[in-house]
Amino acid sequence: MINIENISVTYNAGTANEVKALQQLSLQVLPKSFVVLLGSNGSGKSTFFNALSGTAQIDSGKIFIDNQPIHEWNAYKRSVLFTRVFQNPLQGTVTGLSVIENFRIAALRTHSSKNIFAGVSTAFRKKVQEVISESGLPLANRLDTLMGNLSGGQRQALTLLMATMADCKVIMMDEPTAALDPRSAELVINTTQKIFQNSPVTIFYITHNMKEAVSLGNRLLIFKEGRIAIDASDTEKQKWDLQRLHGWFDEG
Amino acid sequence: MEAYISAIIQGLCFSSLALGIFISMRVLNLPDITTDGSFTLGAAVTAVMLAQQIPVYFILPAVCICGAIAGSITGIIHTVLRVHVLLAGIIVMTALYSVNLIVMGRTNIPFDEGFFMSNIFGDSNTWITMTIYVAVLVVIINRLLLSDFGIVLRALGSNSTMLTANGVNTKALTIKGLAISNALTALSGSMIAQHQQFADLNMGIGIVIIGLGSVIIGESLFSFFKSQVLFLKLVAVFFGALVFRVLIAFVLSQDVNPNYLRLITATVVLAVVALSYKKKPAID
Ligand SMILES: Nc1ncnc2c1ncn2[C@@H]1O[C@H](COP(=O)(O)OP(=O)(O)OP(=O)(O)O)[C@@H](O)[C@H]1O
Ligand SMILES: [Mg+2]
Numbered sequence: 001m002i003n004i005e006n007i008s009v010t011y012n013a014g015t016a017n018e019v020k021a022l023q024q025l026s027l028q029v030l031p032k033s034f035v036v037l038l039g040s041n042g043s044g045k046s047t048f049f050n051a052l053s054g055t056a057q058i059d060s061g062k063i064f065i066d067n068q069p070i071h072e073w074n075a076y077k078r079s080v081l082f083t084r085v086f087q088n089p090l091q092g093t094v095t096g097l098s099v100i101e102n103f104r105i106a107a108l109r110t111h112s113s114k115n116i117f118a119g120v121s122t123a124f125r126k127k128v129q130e131v132i133s134e135s136g137l138p139l140a141n142r143l144d145t146l147m148g149n150l151s152g153g154q155r156q157a158l159t160l161l162m163a164t165m166a167d168c169k170v171i172m173m174d175e176p177t178a179a180l181d182p183r184s185a186e187l188v189i190n191t192t193q194k195i196f197q198n199s200p201v202t203i204f205y206i207t208h209n210m211k212e213a214v215s216l217g218n219r220l221l222i223f224k225e226g227r228i229a230i231d232a233s234d235t236e237k238q239k240w241d242l243q244r245l246h247g248w249f250d251e252g
Numbered sequence: 253m254e255a256y257i258s259a260i261i262q263g264l265c266f267s268s269l270a271l272g273i274f275i276s277m278r279v280l281n282l283p284d285i286t287t288d289g290s291f292t293l294g295a296a297v298t299a300v301m302l303a304q305q306i307p308v309y310f311i312l313p314a315v316c317i318c319g320a321i322a323g324s325i326t327g328i329i330h331t332v333l334r335v336h337v338l339l340a341g342i343i344v345m346t347a348l349y350s351v352n353l354i355v356m357g358r359t360n361i362p363f364d365e366g367f368f369m370s371n372i373f374g375d376s377n378t379w380i381t382m383t384i385y386v387a388v389l390v391v392i393i394n395r396l397l398l399s400d401f402g403i404v405l406r407a408l409g410s411n412s413t414m415l416t417a418n419g420v421n422t423k424a425l426t427i428k429g430l431a432i433s434n435a436l437t438a439l440s441g442s443m444i445a446q447h448q449q450f451a452d453l454n455m456g457i458g459i460v461i462i463g464l465g466s467v468i469i470g471e472s473l474f475s476f477f478k479s480q481v482l483f484l485k486l487v488a489v490f491f492g493a494l495v496f497r498v499l500i501a502f503v504l505s506q507d508v509n510p511n512y513l514r515l516i517t518a519t520v521v522l523a524v525v526a527l528s529y530k531k532k533p534a535i536d
Contacts, residue, residue, distance in 0.1 A: 055416065079419035092414055094407040098480070101403045108400055109419045116401040146480060 002029040002170070002202065007061030007071075009047050009226075021047040023226040024061075029219075034196055036213050037206045039223030040249070045206045046087060048223070049172045052204075054078045065169060080110055083163040085156070087174040087206075092159035095148035099139065099158065102147050103128045106162035131161055135191055153184040160191050171195070172204045177212070189216070210245050222248065259501035263494035264382040265443035266462060270470065270493040271393055271486065272436030273463030279397070280429045281409030282330075285341040285460045289348025290322040290434040292456035294441030296352045299361040299451035312442065319438025320431035322348060327427030352453055359453040363446065382443075389436075390490055394483045396432075405429055437463070458514055465521035466493035472528040496520070 009022040021044045029035060037045050050056030052063065054075030063071040070078055086092045093102050104120050125143060132140040137157055139150070147155060156176060163171055173192065177185035189212070196203055207213055213220065220237045222230035230248070232240055269291065276284040294315045301311045322344060329340035353359065396402050404420055408429065412422045441459075445451040470492020474484065503516050 053417065055413070074421070075416050076419050076421045079417055082417070084417045086413075086417075091411070092417075094411045094414060096410050097403065097407055101406075104400065104403050105407055105415070105418050105420075108404070117396075117399045119399045119403070144480075 001031055001064075001066060002027070003062075003064040003067075004028070004052075005062045005064075007051055007063065008059045009044075009051050009056050010059050013059070021056075021226050022051060022058075025227060026061075027221075027228065027231075029202060032200055032202060033219050034203045034217035035205065035219045035221060036217040037204060037221050037223060038208070038210075038213050038245070039229075043223040044226040045223050046174055047226075049084065049174055049204065049206070052078075052170075052172065053082050053084060081169045083109075083166075083168045083171045085159050085163060085171070085173040085176045087178065089152040089156040089159065089179050092162075093147045093155045096146065098144045098146055099150070100125060100128055100143040102158070103131075103162055103165055107165040110166040110168070128165075131164065132158075135161055136187060137161070153180040156180060157184055157187055157191070160188055160195075164195055167199070168201065170202045170204065174206045175208065176205075177207070177209065192216075210242055213245060214240065214242055255501050255505055256498060259497040260494055261378060261382060261447060262444070263497035264386050265447050266440055266466060266497065267386050267490045267493040268389055268436045268443065269440035269459065269463040270466035270489045271389065272433040272440065273460065274467050274486070274489045275393075275405075275436070276430060276433040277464065278467065279406055279409055280426065280433070282337045282426070282430070283341075284323070284326060284337055284430055284433060286322055286326040286344045286348070286430070286434055287341075287437050287460040287463060288456040288458065289345035289352070290319045290437045290456075291441035291444075291459045292352045292451075292453065293318050293322055293348055293355070294438030295445035295451035295455055296355040296361075296441075296453075297438070298442040298445050299363065300355055300357075302363060303361070312439065315438050315442045316435040319435040319441075322438070323430040323432070323434025324427050326434070327430040330430075331423035331426050349453070356451060356453065360450060362450040385443075386490060390483075390486050393436075394486055397482055397486075458517075461517060461521055462496065465517065465524065466496045468492070468521065468528060469496050469499075469524050472524055475528070 004025065004027040006024050006026050007022055008020070008024055011017075011019040011021055025048070037048070039045050047056055051058050054070075054073065058071060061071070062069060065081055070081065084092070094105070097105075100120055104124065107124070128143060129140050135157070137154070139145075139154060139158065142150075147158075150158070156179060160173075160176065171192075176188050176192075180188060192203065192205070193216075195201065203217070205212075205216060207216075218237065219233045220230065220240055221228050230240075269287070273287065276282050297315050297318050298311055301314060326337070326340045326344045329335050329343060330337045333340075335343070397406060404415060405425060405428075407415055408422060408425055415422050415425070441456065444455065467489050470488040470490070471485075473491060473495060474488035479485075499520055500513075500517060503520070504510065504513070508516065
């Protein structure tokens with residue numbers, strides 16, 4: 001259960017460039033929800049993710065996950081609960097490291113007893129190879145390729161697979177398919193749905209793609225000027241078809 | 253000929269400096285210039301402990317620890333107080349000048365004994381000692397950088413956002429990285445002091461350029477490998493340190509006024525940088 005109470009985020013507070021990116025936002029999310037987030041550019045969707053993960057400072061408000069007050073935690077500590085797939089594929093992976101090393105970092109996320117001098121073992125290589133093969137990505141034999149030598153789409157798809165290397169409660173995906181060609185986008189969406197079906201995880205999924213917004217998830221949030229303008233679950237969400245969505249955005 | 257032999261031994265002494273700079277500037281992507289201070293600190297600690305007849309297997313760890321503390325302070329100033337790393341390095345380097353003077357008690361301490369390192373292996377042959385020492389160093393650093401700690405450390409320089417999202421305390425990691433880098437630098441200061449048989453308060457001035465020059469020369473010399481194997485990169489840096497010293501020995505052998513040494517050093521580094529940039533495409 002995620003319980004968000006009245007969070008606000010202000011960038012450049014007190015200056016001429018002050019932006020109220022989130023305003024008194026409250027939200028409750030049941031376990032195992034798949035929440036789709038829509039909203040115009042600058043409506044605060046990415047900021048919402050940053051506030052949850054701790055990379056943006058909240059001015060006020062509280063965030064509880066399973067009754068733990070995580071707004072009091074450091075960003076790196078919160079990562080035990082969250083996995084992120086960033087809007088920019090470059091942000092989710094390390095260019096200068098190989099594919100296998102990137103997976104290693106993701107797998108270390110929830111290690112409680114860290115033997116920091118372990119490294120990439122043969123068993124680990126095998127596991128990663130399986131994960132990639134299963135996904136259908138043709139990259140299982142390129143574990144030692146530098147991440148920087150892969151395309152943005154390939155990196156984005158791998159980021160999502162990396163997210164599955166360690167358990168987490170919440171996956172936050174920020175326009176994961178925006179940079180992808182249709183085939184890779186389909187791969188990312190299928191992988192996302194597979195993860196959702198197979199693990200007790202809550203997914204937040206930001207998109208600008210109305211078709212995705214209609215077909216994915218069991219809850220829809222539409223952001224406007226740092227607030228949640230529309231919140232529709234289950235049967236309510238099903239009433240939001242393409243036409244109605246377009247209509248809503250056209251009205252502004 | 254003797255000048256070249258001495259140059260190569262110096263190169264061996266400087267190799268840990270080069271590896272330290274490789275870690276700060278290349279792995280962490282941080283222009284840390286605490287170096288000038290931590291290098292002298294290594295020499296100062298060596299001189300003082302040697303005068304107390306303390307055995308070598310205590311001296312070398314002590315040197316490393318002192319260097320690591322210096323690096324950590326720079327790291328803390330940079331990460332906790334959010335001071336630019338260049339400025340943090342200058343602050344610590346400046347402070348270390350006085351610290352080194354306090355440690356030494358005077359500006360110059362001559363050693364009675366030469367390479368006490370040689371005592372470790374019960375052999376007075378400096379060559380063998382230094383070669384084993386450098387080989388061990390490269391192997392240890394290679395192992396370290398390939399470990400989980402090393403993987404995360406290598407990620408830090410290019411994508412700290414991703415690390416934070418994966419549960420890494422990037423501030424603590426930066427501090428640890430700078431500690432390791434400066435421990436290696438201090439070790440180098442100790443070796444050079446042993447080689448020249450004295451510690452001097454000013455021996456660290458401008459030393460960062462020697463480390464950087466070695467790294468750049470090593471990278472250029474070995475770029476034709478086009479290999480991503482980390483071990484080869486470390487070996488390249490090590491050879492960079494050797495070649496750099498030999499290059500300088502060569503220039504000095506041409507009857508150049510020794511007063512020009514730093515000018516020549518700077519010019520050699522500039523030349524190598526300019527040449528190596530020409531080979532690379534502009535976007536990098
Ligand atoms: N680091 C920052 N510093 C200052 N202002 C910021 C920062 N990040 C976001 N903003 C501002 O906050 C507001 C919300 O931005 P945010 O990135 O959350 O929007 P978004 O809904 O994700 O938009 P998009 O669909 O374009 O990704 C915008 O006005 C943006 O300019
Ligand atoms: Mg965004």
